[in-house]
Amino acid sequence: MSLVALSELLGATVRDASGTVRGRVREVAVAPQEHPTRIAYLIVRTGEGERMLPAGALRACGATVRTDSESSSWERYSASDGVLLLKRDLLDQQIIDVHGRKVVRVNDVELDSTPVNSHVVLNVVAVDVGARGAIRRLTKGVVPAFSLRALLERIPPRVIPWEYVDLLETDPARRVKLKIAYEGLSRLHPADIADIVEDLAPAEREAVFETIDEEVAAEALEEIDPKVQVRIVESLDSNRAADIVEEMDPDAAADLLGDLPEDRSGQILKEMEPEERQEVTQLLEFGEHTAAGRMTTEFLAVDETAVVDDAIEALKRFEGSREALATIYLTGPGHRLVGAVSLVKIATSSQAVQLSALSEPYVACAPDTPEDQVAALFDKYNLITLAVVDEHGRIAGIITADDVITMLRHSD
Amino acid sequence: MNLRALLKGWKTRLFLFLAVVGPGFITANVDNDAGGIYTYSLAGAQFGYSLLWTMIPITIALVVVQEMASRMGAVTGKGLSDLIREEFGFRLTFFLMLALVVTNFGNVVAEFAGVASSLELFGWSRYVVVPVAAAIVWLLIVQGTYNSVEKIFLLASGFYVCYIIAGLLAHPDWKAAAVATVSRPSNIGIRNYGYLFMVIGLVGTTIAPWMQFYLQASVVEKGVTVRQYRTSRWDVILGCLFTDIVAWFIIVACAATLYAKGHPDIKDAADAAQALRPLAGEYAYLLFAAGLFNASLFAASILPISTAYAVCEGLGFESGLDKKFHEAPVFYWLYTVLIVAGAGVLLIPRFPLVHIMVLSQVVNGVVLPFVLIFMLLLTNDKELMGEHTNSRGFNIVAWITVIVMIVLTLAMVITQTRT
Numbered sequence: 001m002s003l004v005a006l007s008e009l010l011g012a013t014v015r016d017a018s019g020t021v022r023g024r025v026r027e028v029a030v031a032p033q034e035h036p037t038r039i040a041y042l043i044v045r046t047g048e049g050e051r052m053l054p055a056g057a058l059r060a061c062g063a064t065v066r067t068d069s070e071s072s073s074w075e076r077y078s079a080s081d082g083v084l085l086l087k088r089d090l091l092d093q094q095i096i097d098v099h100g101r102k103v104v105r106v107n108d109v110e111l112d113s114t115p116v117n118s119h120v121v122l123n124v125v126a127v128d129v130g131a132r133g134a135i136r137r138l139t140k141g142v143v144p145a146f147s148l149r150a151l152l153e154r155i156p157p158r159v160i161p162w163e164y165v166d167l168l169e170t171d172p173a174r175r176v177k178l179k180i181a182y183e184g185l186s187r188l189h190p191a192d193i194a195d196i197v198e199d200l201a202p203a204e205r206e207a208v209f210e211t212i213d214e215e216v217a218a219e220a221l222e223e224i225d226p227k228v229q230v231r232i233v234e235s236l237d238s239n240r241a242a243d244i245v246e247e248m249d250p251d252a253a254a255d256l257l258g259d260l261p262e263d264r265s266g267q268i269l270k271e272m273e274p275e276e277r278q279e280v281t282q283l284l285e286f287g288e289h290t291a292a293g294r295m296t297t298e299f300l301a302v303d304e305t306a307v308v309d310d311a312i313e314a315l316k317r318f319e320g321s322r323e324a325l326a327t328i329y330l331t332g333p334g335h336r337l338v339g340a341v342s343l344v345k346i347a348t349s350s351q352a353v354q355l356s357a358l359s360e361p362y363v364a365c366a367p368d369t370p371e372d373q374v375a376a377l378f379d380k381y382n383l384i385t386l387a388v389v390d391e392h393g394r395i396a397g398i399i400t401a402d403d404v405i406t407m408l409r410h411s412d
Numbered sequence: 413m414n415l416r417a418l419l420k421g422w423k424t425r426l427f428l429f430l431a432v433v434g435p436g437f438i439t440a441n442v443d444n445d446a447g448g449i450y451t452y453s454l455a456g457a458q459f460g461y462s463l464l465w466t467m468i469p470i471t472i473a474l475v476v477v478q479e480m481a482s483r484m485g486a487v488t489g490k491g492l493s494d495l496i497r498e499e500f501g502f503r504l505t506f507f508l509m510l511a512l513v514v515t516n517f518g519n520v521v522a523e524f525a526g527v528a529s530s531l532e533l534f535g536w537s538r539y540v541v542v543p544v545a546a547a548i549v550w551l552l553i554v555q556g557t558y559n560s561v562e563k564i565f566l567l568a569s570g571f572y573v574c575y576i577i578a579g580l581l582a583h584p585d586w587k588a589a590a591v592a593t594v595s596r597p598s599n600i601g602i603r604n605y606g607y608l609f610m611v612i613g614l615v616g617t618t619i620a621p622w623m624q625f626y627l628q629a630s631v632v633e634k635g636v637t638v639r640q641y642r643t644s645r646w647d648v649i650l651g652c653l654f655t656d657i658v659a660w661f662i663i664v665a666c667a668a669t670l671y672a673k674g675h676p677d678i679k680d681a682a683d684a685a686q687a688l689r690p691l692a693g694e695y696a697y698l699l700f701a702a703g704l705f706n707a708s709l710f711a712a713s714i715l716p717i718s719t720a721y722a723v724c725e726g727l728g729f730e731s732g733l734d735k736k737f738h739e740a741p742v743f744y745w746l747y748t749v750l751i752v753a754g755a756g757v758l759l760i761p762r763f764p765l766v767h768i769m770v771l772s773q774v775v776n777g778v779v780l781p782f783v784l785i786f787m788l789l790l791t792n793d794k795e796l797m798g799e800h801t802n803s804r805g806f807n808i809v810a811w812i813t814v815i816v817m818i819v820l821t822l823a824m825v826i827t828q829t830r831t
Binding site for chain 2: 091092093094102104105107129134137138140199201202203204227228231
């Protein structure tokens, strides 16, 4: 067993059974449908045009390629989508290094040549992404082959074994023929997939997201920068996009759909399963149709230790809407909501009375409370104002009765 | 269509435009760097209005070439050096990148020299100014994000208005200048060696290899897609127009003053500002000096990073400011060395600066034909560009432009190495 570099093989002279030079190697082809790594044939540029030399007829491979078949028996080469051409599809192209979890550019391809009976069998074993392949290609034909080999052996190799290589192919039909399924990529952590995908060109990102499992795609998509997310989803067809969005966290899905143009998000929603669609639709409207979307941040809050006089002073300075003045909220340490006093109570109490003594039970809701529940709270407790409180118990804003009326009028 | 609908239509269009504006505008403006400003000043000082006719063909050439780079970026989503590597192989890419580093290094030196000489007008020592400028450039790029840096660059582009104001202050003969811009060049000029040399110089500073790499990379970085491309084209066209209007005003300002009063000899762009002082007044002088500082620092910020990106992408090294230093060592080292060495040589007394400049110009002239021809081949590649390949008419204009550019650039190299 010995290693041959693709760049050594390209341009090598081909001698047939009689030892006559018949042409030079132009391409090396693998047919993944037949065998994932074995070389199927070499494309040889001969005097009579390009011919396919079957790999089974090779006797030696290196600077000279020897075969025991007659050149007249080599078939004329015709382009086929179903074969992987190592020079065109691999050399100088970008691939995904699944082991190193990054996108790299191929400097050379390493083939293994093993003698079997009187022939040699060629297999792709690794791609070279380091200095060794680079220098070999730079100096090819300039430095004598034997001194080059001695030089290259001193350079530590940087190769990626073939099983860790995922090819980038943007043509979906060809991906099927070449059996490119991004299995290696799919096994990575979603955050790593996201990093890799962000390094790719748009067409290649699309290729990855069209191919990998929906669940993996969804998890990876969540980790990707929102701007890139939008571009990826826009490039997919609605059906595929819906399949992926369904698998996403509803929160993330809603954020993503919210960033898409309306007609596009509409199409994707239409393709989604009813249950997921409803969940996402609700969240999608979060903000505009929730407590947080309806509240005002202009309200009156004073410290719980204040007295009625302080409250009246605060009322005089308040510049917000009159509706908001119906209730004065009391806050404790860390601005947590601790009580509420109605304007009526303040008007009818003497100046030195502590506000906390006048406090009455109050109602509050979370920022993401849907607006119909907000309306229900107003109805049930006969509210004039409702406090919206964040997860730390701090008052974020208030909703006033007039807001609820507007809301109800517009909801039908 | 009523007025409101019309306004809304314009609003959407403006919004679409603002989403893609940046790469084309910035790249075109950086074209007016220290070297460019000097060439334009010299053209005005030595030949008055008689070279203004070059502005229209130069603008066309600039638009044609920049449009190709920007279209490639939008359609393929890949940088120019990526595409060259993928289509033309490792060896060619390697030598092209080597040459790009050499010529861009010369440019970086020239930009820092511009920073130094513009601030020396205000009496600041280069031993303080140059290291500070280098540090600012390094930090700006390493610490900033693409969006924030782009905003700063757009601001710097807007600052070129300095030259337009300076042109107004010079009180030129508007009618003569306008006529000279649109009229056929006179025959007398063609036989004049100095005149020809100046034409070559003007065209030669217009299109540089690094611009194509930078423009395409920033179109990709900004995420401009094929669908946005139509709008993106306006970014290129408006950028080129603004750039050449600025150039026009520089020529006019110098023609109305230096040429008219018989001061044709200026040694560099700072010298031009100095010479304007007694002729066009204190404000014109200040504007010229400030404009030069802005242009030089602006170009000095863009060249090193653009070189580092192009080289690392083409040769397959890890690159990107989102990576850590140890993840992309070649990228960061190349970037840092270009800045430190480019600024550093200016602090060495008796450093043979002229030789570096000439070498850089020669390599520039050698690299440019390759880059332009590669661009034409790539933009005509159906497999790569799909339906966005060059049209027949565009190809004719583009090939003529490219051939003229190549001939004139080579002519400039030859004349420069002789003098």
